[in-house]
Amino acid sequence: MLIELKGNVESLKKSVIDEIEQLYNLEISPDNFLPYELAEKLAHITDKINREIAVFINRRGSIVDISVGDSAKASIPDLETRRDMTRLSGIRCIHTHPGGDARLSPVDISSLLKLRLDAMVALGVREGRVNEIYAALPERDETGIFARAQVYGPLELSSDGFRAFLGIIRDIDKPFGNMAYDMGDEEEKAILVGLETLQGRLVNGMSEGQRSLEELEELANTAGVRVVHKILQKRPSADSAFYIGSGMAESINVMRQAINANMVIFDDALSGAQVRNLENTTGVKVIDRTVLILDIFAQRARSREGKLQVELAQLKYRLPRLTGLGTVLSRLGGGIGTRGPGEKKLETDRRHIGRRMRSIERELKEIGKRREMLRESRKKDAHSTIALVGYTNAGKSTLMNKLCDAQVFAEDKLFATLDPTVRRLKLEDGREAMLIDTVGFIRKLPHELVEAFKSTLEEAVYADALIHVIDISSSEAEVQISVVNELLDSLGAMNKPVIEVLNKADLADGKERPPISGFKAGALEVSALTGQGIDKLKENISRIFPKEQTEIKILAPYSEGWILPFVHENGRVVAQKYEENGILINAIIKTSNVNKIREYLVGK
């Protein structure tokens, strides 16, 4: 399967294509201008096929493109959009000349300047070896334009000079004079695009399409992208080729040049073909809501399990869309959509993806088993478990901190929590429950993510009860409630007591609350921030576990050797003391088990 190989490849043997594709896997250190291994491999392949191969490398050392045939045909038009015209593209081209003569052709030089490459390097190949090397670096003219080239050569592969090139390139690339240019050339500036397909109900004067787009902006901000424009197109349904109308796609191309945007983010999941078409027409990187959410998760995942889950979701999403995202994204070399958990670059090779997915799934299964054992041991502890669920940013973690006097990370950003966190919750009557903080929900949550986070989400499925945290200050509360309920339902987590909590009541204080429905009459107003309503909430929590556990004190005679193991098995021993006539045990056990040892109870 050919993924990113371009140019004249039809007549190549499968084995050669494989060999060329393997080049993508080469580890290239950012300070190695011309890796020895790469040069040797290129020479070897060139000798076999008797044709030019061009490899494009960015400054981080990633190969962003490979093309076979004539280097002049190796077009990388998207480089234009990457940076200001007064700066270099940050990409160098290393290509071969079969026949041994490495002198650069006029076409080589004009490609260098036209594409504002960092360097154009030619390897003359003779009998499978690098015979000689020529390299050209661009130079600015008086006005700062890259109009000339400085040619170096003939050089040898072992030459130390190559190392110096990287420094020279950095110097050349320094901003010229007082030319105005955007310091944040790595900053991602996006146009957001949504669809208004159905004439839904207006909430606070906004349609569902508008509100979803607002949320997309929040997601973009969370991911570190600046939103420079938002478009909502009214259409009866999404276009299969472009999602929006093709005319609209073309006008986005004009618009993004005018306002200097370097990416377009769509509010729904796009197919690979749609991404490809949209990227071709708009001339910039195109991503969708799913990629954005996955990117946020990738940035935030901390635990091994979380990281694996996110990577798996990313790969699942990517696999059927490789032709779309694979080409342009990888060429652009970075940013949203290319990051894996921990800044790892995502795999773009289909076979590798398959292999990686299987290995992640295996490891996750192992971790899942351990999680299950943990759950079992909690059960044995006779501890009831309560899971905090709710829309992202509703205040789940803040509430957990208040209830348990804990210091769980909470932040006014989406998806602050990814890993389920467990804390002990002391109830007024001395009993204890385990409180579990979970990942927040969001509308249009990518199903790849739900799938991958199943074992994490299962914490909610296996909990004895749920606390559904609702941000009552949000104008979106109603939609958020139904999104959460639907997701819980689909996970099969609804068949248990649910306490609904209307959080952030402090913000609504004094203000008329918009009429919101969708929650139960008994829903409790609280503020996780000020503590308002928290005691009442604790009472409610105690009430849903009617004496499931009881604290007992017994004296087990030494003749009744079964008692201590029985208590251990069915509860949690708080203290035990060996006395003259037996073992004095303090324990918390399930109420249903008290009868079996009732005759040994000693007061309370």
Ligand SMILES: Nc1nc2c(ncn2[C@@H]2O[C@H](COP(=O)(O)OP(=O)(O)OP(=O)(O)O)[C@@H](O)[C@H]2O)c(=O)[nH]1
């Ligand atoms: N005014 C006010 N702000 C609150 C209250 N509860 C939480 N917040 C704020 O809301 C923001 C989100 O809180 P988190 O506790 O991180 O929300 P979360 O539900 O855990 O969010 P995710 O983990 O991202 O799903 C934070 O800035 C909190 O300070 C509240 O009762 N009143």
Ligand SMILES: [Mg+2]
């Ligand atoms: Mg949280």
